[in-house]
Amino acid sequence: MVYKTYTVGQYLVDRLRELGVRHLFSVPGPHGAEWLHDYVEATPEIQRFGTTNAANAGYAADGYARMTGLGAVCVPYDVGTRALLEPITGAFVERAPVVVVNGIPPAASDATSSVQKRHPLVGGPDGNRRLYDDVTCATARLTDLARAPAQVDHLLLSCLRHRRPVYLELQTDILHRPCSAPQAALSVSPPAPASDSPGSEALPALTSALCQADSAVLWGGVELQRHGLEQEFDALLQALDVPYVTSLLGKGLLPETHTHFAGILDAGGTASPVRSLIADADHVLGVGVGPALHTLPSGLPLDRTTLIHSGTSPPGSPPTTHAVPSGVALQSLLAELRTEVAPAVSTFDGPAIAARTQTDQSCDAPPDSPNTHITYQGFFDTVAPYVDDDTILVSGTGLDRWGSQSVPVSAPSGFVCQAVYGDVGHAPPAAMGVDLGSDDERVIAIMGDGGFQMTAQCLGTMAEKGLDPLLLVLNNGVYASEQWRMDAVPFAQEGPFAPQDLLQQWHYRKLPEALGGKGWRAETYGQLTDAVEEALQYTGGPLLIDVRIRQKSLPDLAVDGVEEVEVDRHRTASVLGQLP
Structure with a gap:
């Protein structure tokens, strides 16, 4: 503590420390810099973790929050706040x-201050504050x-209860x-009695x-991840003995080696075996x-679907949608489902069922010839074996998400992707936050070249902080997901x-070398395998592979899940049989 008396600034820092924040992302600027x-x-x-701009600070705090349960960021007043x-x-x-901390000018003007901006x-x-209301x-x-x-405590408890940002x-x-x-540690209220x-x-x-259903x-x-309810979900899963799917945003909810895991159900694209599983189910919970x-x-x-979530249901939600106010209430409801509903059904x-659904989704073996040029799906099939129990996979939001x-x-919780909001620049700086927020896991981040160029x-x-996530930049020279949504014919x-x-071509391999990391370029499967295996031996700086x-x-999945992609369906359907 800097000051002899206890202060408001110290109170805020101590509460963040108490809640597990160990890295705070920032950009220097007036008013917040003093705190x-x-x-x-x-x-x-x-540790204050400085970044080059507010967007990178925000995305890093987002990735950190997904791993640790709480992130924090402080950027320059007004300009930085808007960029954030x-x-x-x-x-x-x-x-x-x-938690967004925004330092603002004093109430009274200081004639000796070089910063005269009052609002x-x-x-x-x-x-600034009204920008963040929504x-x-x-x-x-x-x-x-x-x-x-009391304001600090209320704000932080709201953040914990709802698992959403506060300002x-x-x-x-x-x-x-x-x-x-x-005077006491912050704590979210304990679960209410089941009857309430x-x-x-x-x-x-x-x-x-469920009693009338033959399949579910x-x-x-x-x-469930955000509120730490993975074990409760697994207990319900075992009690009902049903196959389960996750959204792409919830991928990794449980290890995907789980015997009941059937695949991903997502608005952005769903494999046909999972679509069939869902369509044929007598009930989906x-x-x-x-x-x-x-x-x-x-x-x-x-x-034939019941949907349960925390928070407020958006307009247009199905009539069988049920909202509970918080993660605590969601935990109580999961317990009720396990103890009251599961014993009553077969x-x-x-x-x-999960095993049958998974059979048609297995990754194909990489091509026999290491000299073959890399295709989009072939890249993922080649990289998949390197994503093990000690790896966290970060994905971009373009074609790479599929x-x-x-x-x-x-x-x-080994997967991070901004799968619903879908900002293509999210993955590179989010990988920083994921790296800092993880334990000893290695971070592999996959992103398109368009998304990488943004951040x-x-x-x-x-490089400055000695972080060493492996960034795999899929370089095809185009915003391919946007072209695909607009017109798949080309x-x-x-x-x-x-x-x-179309994108400007960068020499991606040279960027980390100029900044203190290491880069590779891969055009064939043999070069890709060699580059990944070599990169995984390095630590202490950013690693990037330019994947052509x-x-x-x-x-x-861009072909298999085409009916769920927002494109001109008639034109797309006419060329489906010709897609590579």
Whole structure:
């Protein structure tokens, strides 16, 4: 502690430390810099992690939150706050709990200060905070000394309960004011008694539906990961003995070697065996699937589906959607499902059904010839064996998200992808946060060249901090997912891509070498295997492989799941048989 008396600035740092924050992502700037210097950097347990811009800071905090349960970020007042809005929007949609700390000018003008900016240039004195009303679960401005500690506690508890970002404005003239230290640890309320659990009204109809069903599927969503309910989900799974699927956002909810795992059910694309499993099921029970409600997978039989999630149901949700207020309530409802519903229904032979569904989804063996040029799906089939129990896989949101579905993930919560919000620049800086937030696992991040170009500055930060995720940049020179959604015909026939989808060609291999890391280039499967095996031996700096992909190549799911992709369906259907 820097100051002899206990202060508001120290209170905020101590609460973040208490909740497990060990890295705080930042960009230097006015007003917030004083808190960072006097309190964060003076706290040995928390490392201030500087990044090149607000977007990279936000995405890194997002990735960190997905691994540890809470992230924190502080960027320059006004300009940085507005630039941070995009990453925080994605974190809000996908339930990544991030604390945004925004230092704001003092209430009274200081004539001796070189910083005379009194309020945002747009929106008035409250303009920054109002920007975040729609993308956080709570906001607060610390201007009243008497209320400041309680405001901090309320904000952090909201973040923990709802697993969504919160926004805090810290006025600089209250920063060093004295206050009382925390008197007790923060704690989310314990589960309510089962009889009082929100969502219990769904249980009679659900029990009746499952008792009449000859087949059922359990659909696990990302909210179960965010609230740490993996074991409770597994217990329900065993009690019902059903096959289960996850959303892409929830991939890795349980190790995908689980005997009941059948595959991925996702609005962005679903393999045909999983679509058939869902379509033929007498009942589908989705638990913790809140983000998926924004765009439900096509083919989901809504008249035979029950959906349970935490938070508020978005407009247009199916009538059999049931919302509970928090993760605590979701935990109680899972217990009720296991103890009250499961004993009343017959089991559904989950392992056998899951095994049959998985058979047609297995990765193909890599080509025999190491001199063969790399295709999109061939890349994923080659890399899959390197994603083991000690690896966390980070995926981009373009065509790479479809390929990543086919890679089995066995590490607990071993997959990260901004699968619902879908910002293509998310993966590179998010890999920094994932790396810092993981234990001893190796991070492999797969991304398209377009997404990498958006946030490539993070390589310099990785080099400075000695982080060594392996970045695999799929280089086909085009925003392929955008071309595919707009018009898939050029992938199957001779003809140009849309000019706006073409990318400037970078020498990707040379970037990490210029910044203190190491780079490789691979055009054949033999070169790819050699580069991956060599890269995995290195530590202490960013590693990047420039993977040259045939420009008109597509992952299998881009064809298999075409009915779920937002494209011109008639034109696409006419060329399906010609796709490579």
